Amino acid sequence: MGSDLADFAVKHALRLGATYAEARFEKIRASMFSLKNGVPQLGGFEEASGLGLRLVFHGAMEYCSTDWMDKGHVEKLVEGGMKDAAANARLVKDPVLLSVEEAEKAKWRVKEKKKIDSVGVDEKLEILAGIDSALAECEVKLGSRFFSLGDGTSEKYYVNSEGTRIASATPGVGFYAVFAVQDGKGGSMQRHVQKHETGGYERLFAWNLEETVCGEAKAIGRVLAEGVPAPEGEISVVCAPEVVGIACHESVGHPYEADRILGREGAQAGESFITQNDMGLRIGSDAATVVDDPTIPNSAGHYLYDDEGVKARRKPLMVNGVVSEFLLNRESAYLLGMTSNGSARAMDYESEPIVRMSNTFLLPGNYGDDELFEGVRKGVYVKSFTEWNIDDKRMNQKYVSCEAYLIENGRVGKPVKRAVIETTTPGFWGAVEAVGKKVECFAGTCGKGEPMQGVPVSMGGPPLRLKGIRLGV
Amino acid sequence: MAESFEDLTAFILKAAEKRFDEAVVHAVRSRGRLIKFTNGGLSAGRLSMDQTASVFVAKGKKVAVTALKELESRQVEKSLAKLEKFVAKEKPNPEYGGIADSGFRKMDVMNLYDPRVERLTGEELSGYVSEGVDGALSRGAKRASGTLETGYSKEILRSSGGAKCSQKSTSLTFSLRAFSDKDASGHKVCVTRALQHFKPWDVGVNAGDLARESMNPRPVPAGKMDVLFDPMAAAVMMQHVGEAASIFSVEAGFSFLEGKLNKKVGSDILTVFDDGTLPGGMASTNFDAEGIPAQKTTLIRFGVLRNYLHSTGTAKRYGVQTTGNAGIIHPRPWNVVVDRGNYDVHELVRETRKGVFVTNMWYMRFQNYRTGEFSAIPRDAMFYVENGRIAHPVKGLRLSDSMPNLMGGIEALSEKREQVFGWEVETPVKCGHMLARGMRFTKSTAKAGEGAR
Numbered sequence: 001m002g003s004d005l006a007d008f009a010v011k012h013a014l015r016l017g018a019t020y021a022e023a024r025f026e027k028i029r030a031s032m033f034s035l036k037n038g039v040p041q042l043g044g045f046e047e048a049s050g051l052g053l054r055l056v057f058h059g060a061m062e063y064c065s066t067d068w069m070d071k072g073h074v075e076k077l078v079e080g081g082m083k084d085a086a087a088n089a090r091l092v093k094d095p096v097l098l099s100v101e102e103a104e105k106a107k108w109r110v111k112e113k114k115k116i117d118s119v120g121v122d123e124k125l126e127i128l129a130g131i132d133s134a135l136a137e138c139e140v141k142l143g144s145r146f147f148s149l150g151d152g153t154s155e156k157y158y159v160n161s162e163g164t165r166i167a168s169a170t171p172g173v174g175f176y177a178v179f180a181v182q183d184g185k186g187g188s189m190q191r192h193v194q195k196h197e198t199g200g201y202e203r204l205f206a207w208n209l210e211e212t213v214c215g216e217a218k219a220i221g222r223v224l225a226e227g228v229p230a231p232e233g234e235i236s237v238v239c240a241p242e243v244v245g246i247a248c249h250e251s252v253g254h255p256y257e258a259d260r261i262l263g264r265e266g267a268q269a270g271e272s273f274i275t276q277n278d279m280g281l282r283i284g285s286d287a288a289t290v291v292d293d294p295t296i297p298n299s300a301g302h303y304l305y306d307d308e309g310v311k312a313r314r315k316p317l318m319v320n321g322v323v324s325e326f327l328l329n330r331e332s333a334y335l336l337g338m339t340s341n342g343s344a345r346a347m348d349y350e351s352e353p354i355v356r357m358s359n360t361f362l363l364p365g366n367y368g369d370d371e372l373f374e375g376v377r378k379g380v381y382v383k384s385f386t387e388w389n390i391d392d393k394r395m396n397q398k399y400v401s402c403e404a405y406l407i408e409n410g411r412v413g414k415p416v417k418r419a420v421i422e423t424t425t426p427g428f429w430g431a432v433e434a435v436g437k438k439v440e441c442f443a444g445t446c447g448k449g450e451p452m453q454g455v456p457v458s459m460g461g462p463p464l465r466l467k468g469i470r471l472g473v
Numbered sequence: 474m475a476e477s478f479e480d481l482t483a484f485i486l487k488a489a490e491k492r493f494d495e496a497v498v499h500a501v502r503s504r505g506r507l508i509k510f511t512n513g514g515l516s517a518g519r520l521s522m523d524q525t526a527s528v529f530v531a532k533g534k535k536v537a538v539t540a541l542k543e544l545e546s547r548q549v550e551k552s553l554a555k556l557e558k559f560v561a562k563e564k565p566n567p568e569y570g571g572i573a574d575s576g577f578r579k580m581d582v583m584n585l586y587d588p589r590v591e592r593l594t595g596e597e598l599s600g601y602v603s604e605g606v607d608g609a610l611s612r613g614a615k616r617a618s619g620t621l622e623t624g625y626s627k628e629i630l631r632s633s634g635g636a637k638c639s640q641k642s643t644s645l646t647f648s649l650r651a652f653s654d655k656d657a658s659g660h661k662v663c664v665t666r667a668l669q670h671f672k673p674w675d676v677g678v679n680a681g682d683l684a685r686e687s688m689n690p691r692p693v694p695a696g697k698m699d700v701l702f703d704p705m706a707a708a709v710m711m712q713h714v715g716e717a718a719s720i721f722s723v724e725a726g727f728s729f730l731e732g733k734l735n736k737k738v739g740s741d742i743l744t745v746f747d748d749g750t751l752p753g754g755m756a757s758t759n760f761d762a763e764g765i766p767a768q769k770t771t772l773i774r775f776g777v778l779r780n781y782l783h784s785t786g787t788a789k790r791y792g793v794q795t796t797g798n799a800g801i802i803h804p805r806p807w808n809v810v811v812d813r814g815n816y817d818v819h820e821l822v823r824e825t826r827k828g829v830f831v832t833n834m835w836y837m838r839f840q841n842y843r844t845g846e847f848s849a850i851p852r853d854a855m856f857y858v859e860n861g862r863i864a865h866p867v868k869g870l871r872l873s874d875s876m877p878n879l880m881g882g883i884e885a886l887s888e889k890r891e892q893v894f895g896w897e898v899e900t901p902v903k904c905g906h907m908l909a910r911g912m913r914f915t916k917s918t919a920k921a922g923e924g925a926r
Contacts, residue, residue, distance in 0.1 A: 036725050040564045042802050044538035061517040067542045077522055084518045087595025091602060093514030121562035144726025180726050180843055190841045264511045266618040267650045268896040350521060387840035391850050396917050398848055400840055427919025450509055450620045470918040
């Protein structure tokens with residue numbers, strides 16, 4: 001029924017004069033549970049379906065959506081969208097054109113070993129209760145704590161006026177925790193843990209959440225109790241995968257988004273320090289190669305075809321420190337004289353597909369874990385971060401440590417309180433002198449677009465060593 | 474099969490009451506339109522037509538929520554049957570205090586709905602975009618990007634406690650960022666529910682002025698400085714006072730106001746309200762998620778924290794009255810209103826001895842919600858102020874401080890206030906210019922030449 005409405009919407013738009021049309025029917029099933037200080041909170045579920053339609057009329061792009069799933073309302077939506085596009089045509093400077101892509105016909109789905117539907121409400125609440133009990137017994141002085149667990153499946157049918165038809169189903173599971181550890185003298189630290197993967201509950205069970213959360217709590221308890229100030233002067237900094245990941249996401253992924261480079265996100269999400277003529281520009285050291293890859297099975301940002309029906313592939317963004325490829329959708333690819341590399345994503349049927357990251361990470365190097373620390377006379381090992389931000393051109397960034405340790409003469413020692421990396425994009429990537437072997441990725445929710453769209457992504461890499469870093473205050 | 478929207482809502486409630494001890498049905502039909510423009514030209518338009526019925530239910534102390542999109546009677550029964558099975562497997566929430574069963578009163582908050590906004594044509598909307606862009610270009614900006622968004626919604630709320638509420642509302646939001654050079658930009662918004670207050674030309678002109686005046690910025694050293702915040706920048710931070718005042722945030726560890734009731738949390742001149750009845754407020758409403766009339770609640774009076782925000786259930790646990798802030802999940806702020814001062818902006822610049830005038834703020838992130846430590850990046854035009862005069866534009870600073878320091882450092886406020894709402898300000902804030910003493914700024918420690926582009 002939903003796919004019939006999508007087909008109808010495309011045909012109706014073409015009949016009314018649209019030069020291009022695509023429709024995405026999406027059915028979403030999701031549930032969510034939370035626990036605050038050990039007390040079960042409101043649980044809930046949602047079963048929603050809706051249709052998103054994108055069309056080009058008189059050179060104007062229009063995105064329309066509705067959750068009234070009947071032919072009469074879809075007809076009204078198409079006609080309303082055409083009318084608005086005609087009115088907006090007076091603002092068109094350059095008519096919207098899209099890169100030429102292969103028409104694709106495909107069906108794909110993410111497999112669930114332990115199906116979401118097979119895990120009961122009571123079992124899900126037990127998972128959260130188990131984490132809470134484990135945390136209560138892990139010998140740290142706890143402050144407030146809040147845990148939530150969510151799961152859901154998005155089934156999509158995509159059709160466009162060029163013959164592409166893609167059907168997909170993506171189940172996923174997620175977990176979020178925020179908790180405070182206190183030192184008993186009025187000081188406290190707060191830790192956020194976020195997990196998300198596509199697949200069934202087998203993914204969640206593999207996270208060992210009780211052990212993970214307790215390990216985090218004990219580590220920050222130690223930072224609180226024994227932490228020393230971060231060293232001054234130029235030092236080496238070893239960043240663990242969590243910190244490498246946020247840097248990959250913020251200062252490689254975002255500035256390589258072609259729509260930012262072309263100014264389309266200038267009003268809110270921002271533009272980029274990279275221009276469309278910067279292909280080949282050196283940003284980082286030879287050791288730094290960052291890719292975005294949606295094809296990784298079970299990753300948070302996994303997909304095989306994007307929300308414009310373009311086949312997904314790995315995109316080498318920065319290769320050996322040099323700008324190598326932008327993230328492109330069909331509109332930005334056309335404007336840059338390229339073809340799309342399958343980077344268009346929409347949060348849901350209510351959202352237009354725009355250029356997004358998926359899983360963005362640093363490729364491994366040749367250094368063993370111990371080798372990264374060897375030879376470091378004075379340094380800091382930043383294992384996790386808390387506060388962070390970056391300016392809207394993706395140049396000046398800050399990462400404040402949550403868990404960090406001193407490195408003295410090649411050995412990891414005392415915990416460090418609040419090590420601050422406050423640097424520029426070339427300042428960070430140009431300082432990479434050694435990259436480890438084992439990639440680890442972390443889940444996040446990336447925000448962009450108007451209205452704001454949050455999409456699941458992951459970010460990470462192996463640990464790396466930065467040379468000559470002066471920590472901030 | 475129910476016919477009218479009202480009948481449909483009543484039908485869902487009746488069906489829910491058969492299965493649960495308590496139920497609230499909040500049904501919304503909405504239509505939204507958006508024009509996104511880049512460098513003065515169209516990026517895309519957007520049209521949405523939606524209907525949702527949010528259903529909250531309780532059986533004993535077990536509580537759950539769902540959102541219904543298909544409102545046909547057989548589908549409603551099916552979803553409620555599923556919800557019943559869901560609730561049966563839940564665990565009780567011993568803190569649950571029930572929904573309101575009295576205190577309902579018909580309200581009519583001013584300027585929630587303007588039929589002229591509902592009837593705006595596509596031609597009129599695209600005309601407003603052109604007007605704003607022309608305003609920016611007329612002041613020396615080279616290009617302008619932004620969004621114009623308009624919405625209409627009709628809401629009906631019915632509860633097993635006896636609430637019967639309805640309202641219509643409209644909204645009109647224009648956000649424009651003007652650019653005059655690679656490091657020179659200005660950003661302004663106009664948010665309103667009524668057409669008479671909509672001034673797209675002024676938005677363009679004000680953003681254009683900032684873009685022109687911020688050309689050729691120079692670096693200044695980091696350190697402690699006085700800061701004059703434009704309302705756009707002040708709102709980014711002050712919205713968190715509303716969130717932190719929700720009793721849910723306090724209990725969950727998300728609040729820098731935890732344990733501070735009746736204690737000093739700000740300077741003597743700081744008075745902050747949560748006001749669900751603010752005329753034209755973007756979150757103003759006649760009723761909360763359990764049908765209790767929205768109200769104006771004093772959060773901070775002369776620097777002292779006076780109230781947290783409650784629903785009927787949370788209020789019972791604390792032995793206080795509901796503040797009319799029930800959300801579908803937990804108490805939430807409506808509009809954060811910072812009380813006016815008695816300065817104009819020129820006087821505030823004169824009061825700024827040595828510091829910066831920050832016109833916009835971006836990417837605020839907390840290090841610890843309980844201590845309120847955060848950093849945020851001044852965006853768009855920023856000026857260095859020396860001896861009470863604007864000296865030159867600056868760039869490259871980051872505000873790295875805490876909410877307690879900010880609130881304690883506020884020394885002067887302007888009389889004129891604006892409503893700010895948008896991408897960086899999710900809880901609407903009405904505030905003026907704000908002068909705070911001794912705020913800490915940091916900057917990149919990268920060597921000169923790194924990141925010089």
